[in-house]
Amino acid sequence: MGSISLQHVKKSFGEVQIIPDISLDIKDGEFVVFVGPSGCGKSTLLRLIAGLEDTTSGTILLDGQDMTKAPPARRGLAMVFQSYALYPHMTVRDNIAFPLKMAKAPKEVIDQKVEYAARTLNLSSYLDRRPRALSGGQRQRVAIGRAIVREPKAFLFDEPLSNLDAALRVNMRLEITELHQQLKTTMIYVTHDQVEAMTMADRIVVLNAGNVEQFGSPLDLYKKPANRFVAGFIGSPRMNFVDGPEAAKHNAHSIGVRPEHFKLSRDPLANAWKGKVGVAEQLGSDTFLHVHVEGLGLMTIRTDGDQTFSHGDDVYLMPDPTRIYRFDAAGIAL
Amino acid sequence: MARNVSTGTKIGFTFAAWAIALLLFSPILWVLLTAFKTEAEAIANSPTFLPQNFTLENFSAVQDRSDYVKHATNSILVSVGSTLLGLAIGIPAAWAMAFAPTKRTKDVLMWMLSTKMMPAVGVLIPIYLIFRDLRLLDTVHGLTLIMTVINLPIIIWMLYTYFKEIPVDILEAARMDGAELYNEIVHVLVPMAVPGIASTLLLNVILAWNEAFWSITLTSGRAGTLTAFISSFSSPQGLFLAKLSAASLLAIAPILLMGWFSQKQLVRGLTFGAVK
Amino acid sequence: MATAQTRTLSRIMMAPAVIVLLIWMIVPLVMTLWFSFQNYSLINPMMTGFAGWANYIYVLGDPSFTQSLVNTLILVGGVLAITVIGGTFLALLLDQPIWGQGILRIIVISPFFVMPPVAALIWKNGFMHPGYGVLAHLFEFFGLEPVDWFNQYPLFSVVIIVAWQWLPFATLILLTALQSLSEEQREAAEMDGANAINRFYHIILPHMARSITIVILIQTIFLLGIFAEIRVTTGGGPGYASTNIAFLVFRTGILSNDIGAGSAGGVVAVVIANIVAFFLMRAVGKNLDA
Numbered sequence: 001m002g003s004i005s006l007q008h009v010k011k012s013f014g015e016v017q018i019i020p021d022i023s024l025d026i027k028d029g030e031f032v033v034f035v036g037p038s039g040c041g042k043s044t045l046l047r048l049i050a051g052l053e054d055t056t057s058g059t060i061l062l063d064g065q066d067m068t069k070a071p072p073a074r075r076g077l078a079m080v081f082q083s084y085a086l087y088p089h090m091t092v093r094d095n096i097a098f099p100l101k102m103a104k105a106p107k108e109v110i111d112q113k114v115e116y117a118a119r120t121l122n123l124s125s126y127l128d129r130r131p132r133a134l135s136g137g138q139r140q141r142v143a144i145g146r147a148i149v150r151e152p153k154a155f156l157f158d159e160p161l162s163n164l165d166a167a168l169r170v171n172m173r174l175e176i177t178e179l180h181q182q183l184k185t186t187m188i189y190v191t192h193d194q195v196e197a198m199t200m201a202d203r204i205v206v207l208n209a210g211n212v213e214q215f216g217s218p219l220d221l222y223k224k225p226a227n228r229f230v231a232g233f234i235g236s237p238r239m240n241f242v243d244g245p246e247a248a249k250h251n252a253h254s255i256g257v258r259p260e261h262f263k264l265s266r267d268p269l270a271n272a273w274k275g276k277v278g279v280a281e282q283l284g285s286d287t288f289l290h291v292h293v294e295g296l297g298l299m300t301i302r303t304d305g306d307q308t309f310s311h312g313d314d315v316y317l318m319p320d321p322t323r324i325y326r327f328d329a330a331g332i333a334l
Numbered sequence: 335m336a337r338n339v340s341t342g343t344k345i346g347f348t349f350a351a352w353a354i355a356l357l358l359f360s361p362i363l364w365v366l367l368t369a370f371k372t373e374a375e376a377i378a379n380s381p382t383f384l385p386q387n388f389t390l391e392n393f394s395a396v397q398d399r400s401d402y403v404k405h406a407t408n409s410i411l412v413s414v415g416s417t418l419l420g421l422a423i424g425i426p427a428a429w430a431m432a433f434a435p436t437k438r439t440k441d442v443l444m445w446m447l448s449t450k451m452m453p454a455v456g457v458l459i460p461i462y463l464i465f466r467d468l469r470l471l472d473t474v475h476g477l478t479l480i481m482t483v484i485n486l487p488i489i490i491w492m493l494y495t496y497f498k499e500i501p502v503d504i505l506e507a508a509r510m511d512g513a514e515l516y517n518e519i520v521h522v523l524v525p526m527a528v529p530g531i532a533s534t535l536l537l538n539v540i541l542a543w544n545e546a547f548w549s550i551t552l553t554s555g556r557a558g559t560l561t562a563f564i565s566s567f568s569s570p571q572g573l574f575l576a577k578l579s580a581a582s583l584l585a586i587a588p589i590l591l592m593g594w595f596s597q598k599q600l601v602r603g604l605t606f607g608a609v610k
Numbered sequence: 611m612a613t614a615q616t617r618t619l620s621r622i623m624m625a626p627a628v629i630v631l632l633i634w635m636i637v638p639l640v641m642t643l644w645f646s647f648q649n650y651s652l653i654n655p656m657m658t659g660f661a662g663w664a665n666y667i668y669v670l671g672d673p674s675f676t677q678s679l680v681n682t683l684i685l686v687g688g689v690l691a692i693t694v695i696g697g698t699f700l701a702l703l704l705d706q707p708i709w710g711q712g713i714l715r716i717i718v719i720s721p722f723f724v725m726p727p728v729a730a731l732i733w734k735n736g737f738m739h740p741g742y743g744v745l746a747h748l749f750e751f752f753g754l755e756p757v758d759w760f761n762q763y764p765l766f767s768v769v770i771i772v773a774w775q776w777l778p779f780a781t782l783i784l785l786t787a788l789q790s791l792s793e794e795q796r797e798a799a800e801m802d803g804a805n806a807i808n809r810f811y812h813i814i815l816p817h818m819a820r821s822i823t824i825v826i827l828i829q830t831i832f833l834l835g836i837f838a839e840i841r842v843t844t845g846g847g848p849g850y851a852s853t854n855i856a857f858l859v860f861r862t863g864i865l866s867n868d869i870g871a872g873s874a875g876g877v878v879a880v881v882i883a884n885i886v887a888f889f890l891m892r893a894v895g896k897n898l899d900a
């Protein structure tokens with residue numbers, strides 16, 4: 001079991017309020033991702049759940065039990081750090097066994113669990129090495145191994161993949177997702193990579209300046225962003241925003257159109273926005289066009305990779321009328 | 335350091351450096367050589383460089399006459415004992431300051447350092463009287479206590495600078511793994527800080543071994559350390575040059591060896607981390 | 611950055627160290643201060659009671675105090691001059707491309723590990739003895755009259771011994787600082803056409819300035835308390851010729867058993883040390899943030 005519930009959790013460092021007031025309910029077995037810009041308080045929130053920091057006020061319930069004041073060792077959670085935080089003086093085996101030793105598990109149980117974790121994570125041939133002699137991906141796996149042997153109520157990951165190269169990240173992403181499907185344990189995963197967020201999460205928490213902007217499934221966030229911040233944050237490339245008279249036509253303070261929701265043409269279209277191509281980024285599968293639209297500014301357009309555009313081409317843009325997001329003056333979705 | 339210089343220049347510098355170094359080393363060399371000479375040879379009118387009649391009798395004479403072994407034992411007890419006691423007090427304190435710092439941590443550190451600057455003579459008289467009344471004068475444990483206190487600031491400072499280099503993540507990982515404070519310190523922090531702790535230990539054994547003020551003023555025959563023992567030869571009644579050298583050699587040799595091994599860390603320790 | 615629990619634990623963890631040092635700092639110092647205003651002599655137990663400033667007047671007014679103060683200044687100043695100038699020179703030399711640098715480093719640092727009484731005795735009996743000392747033999751070899759160092763130049767002799775012990779310390783610290791000066795910085799200066807002397811004044815010396823300050827301050831702390839070297843060689847004499855403040859307190863308080871006057875001297879020593887400490891703390895404290 002591993003449900004996590006935050007009730008009016010607040011956190012200040014001295015005078016600075018980092019988390020004004022957060023309430024969240026995370027269900028048992030869920031994979032929840034915290035995303036948000038750098039410095040928005042993702043790690044702080046995770047550390048509050050872990051017990052590595054005190055809440056200034058509010059309550060943290062694990063499985064319905066009040067754990068607000070419990071030390072990390074007693075919360076039954078496992079954490080995987082961005083820096084891996086392996087014990088450099090211990091072999092891989094001892095690293096993985098450490099939590100079990102702390103729990104005073106009998107030796108046979110320890111051996112058996114370490115073997116099992118090593119097999120699951122493809123670490124069997126490295127058990128007698130020191131962390132120093134491992135690659136980044138292997139270290140990450142050891143850190144995960146150390147987390148799983150405890151059979152924790154929940155796993156907490158703080159940007160575990162950000163030190164790995166792109167290819168390895170994709171691999172590890174899949175491995176962690178698979179691990180979740182296998183263990184069905186609650187996981188909270190902090191990242192600022194929205195691809196990770198979209199692909200791994202059951203539900204995503206979008207944080208901004210210590211506030212929850214929206215909490216929902218990835219597709220919910222994509223399709224029904226609660227506000228301009230979420231709309232801009234989820235989706236890549238970013239949503240294009242337009243305000244002023246063009247927005248007023250839609251009875252909104254501002255409107256947003258995702259790069260993939262345009263009809264693009266070289267020939268004039270009725271009611272379309274006219275622009276000039278600035279930079280064309282050709283990825284092969286897709287092409288991203290940065291178009292200077294008269295009176296509206298720079299827009300990003302996604303189109304298929306077969307089309308070739310070059311700098312200075314005239315283009316006409318037509319937003320898909322069913323997929324225009326409308327926001328009021330406070331940025332709330334209408 | 336790959337500067338291009340002519341071989342001639344290099345020979346010149348090498349010669350000058352070795353000449354000065356040997357000049358500085360000559361008193362130690364003198365002890366080393368004289369310790370193996372006979373008394374007659376040591377004070378001969380036409381001095382010799384190498385011992386002509388190599389002898390070990392000075393060493394046995396030193397032991398017979400003034401019980402070198404007893405004083406050496408006292409030195410070991412006091413220097414090792416005070417260092418271990420200092421580490422036992424200092425490691426938890428340095429842990430606290432390095433990993434759970436507060437606004438006042440810096441002030442506390444500076445204050446600890448300032449106690450090191452209090453001149454010993456400023457407190458000699460009360461300590462002497464307190465020791466007299468508590469019957470701690472001329473006892474090994476009394477001297478060990480004093481030595482612990484006077485070296486504690488250096489121990490804490492050195493440990494602090496070494497602990498600061500350990501990422502706090504790893505200690506937090508230990509906490510998440512269910513380690514209570516004791517296990518966090520014993521199974522994670524201390525093994526990781528072994529090199530730092532070892533050089534702290536080494537430097538403090540050296541400092542305590544060579545400490546002369548308190549060992550001379552607070553001990554005499556029974557608990558005398560080697561510094562007190564050697565000082566008692568200030569007027570060498572019956573003990574001549576060769577024997578004095580033998581005694582001196584025995585007193586400095588172990589520390590010299592330890593010093594050579596720890597000289598790199600020494601800079602950091604003695605400057606309180608200000609020069610690394 | 612921690613929980614209330616770790617903060618509580620950290621206070622508990624620091625408590626032994628703080629308590630021990632607090633007691634060490636306060637109790638004896640208060641007692642010294644108290645004694646310094648008392649008539650208290652172990653020889654003359656009839657003399658008791660509040661003494662007012664009498665002990666201070668006695669200590670400060672005695673010519674031996676003035677002489678000890680002057681001696682202390684000469685001792686500290688002389689040793690500092692020799693070790694800092696010599697240490698800078700030696701560090702520069704050892705930093706040159708030479709054969710056997712590693713061994714040289716070890717040889718040069720050695721005197722620092724020699725315990726003060728041994729250092730004093732080697733110099734007293736092996737080198738400076740007017741009859742069979744190495745220096746006496748050397749003087750004779752050149753046809754000169756051997757010098758009775760400790761009687762003729764007692765303070766100077768003590769300065770030599772102490773400087774011998776501390777020169778390695780200064781050299782080692784300054785060499786470490788010198789080696790942290792990056793090769794690029796030097797090369798850049800060479801490219802700019804700076805000659806050796808200009809390089810020394812404009813690049814090397816400014817870089818070493820901080821380390822030199824630290825060497826001066828740390829040595830001063832230790833040099834103010836020079837004790838064993840005097841005790842073993844001259845015993846403070848002849849007369850008070852080689853007595854410094856530290857030794858004066860020992861002479862008055864322990865040897866003459868005048869607790870009151872000795873304590874007053876102790877308080878004076880503390881005041882002097884505090885003035886120095888003030889500057890050292892500022893130098894070291896600045897480094898804490900870095």
Ligand SMILES: Nc1ncnc2c1ncn2[C@@H]1O[C@H](COP(=O)(O)OP(=O)(O)OP(=O)(O)O)[C@@H](O)[C@H]1O
Pocket residue numbers: 013018036037038039040041042043044045192611612
């Ligand atoms: N111990 C601390 N004391 C004071 N301020 C802190 C402390 N820890 C974090 N902060 C501040 O709290 C804010 C949130 O930090 P946090 O580490 O939670 O951000 P984050 O969302 O994890 O960012 P990133 O994506 O860069 O990791 C930052 O402004 C940071 O400066």
Ligand SMILES: [Mg+2]
Pocket residue numbers: 042043044158
């Ligand atoms: Mg973070």
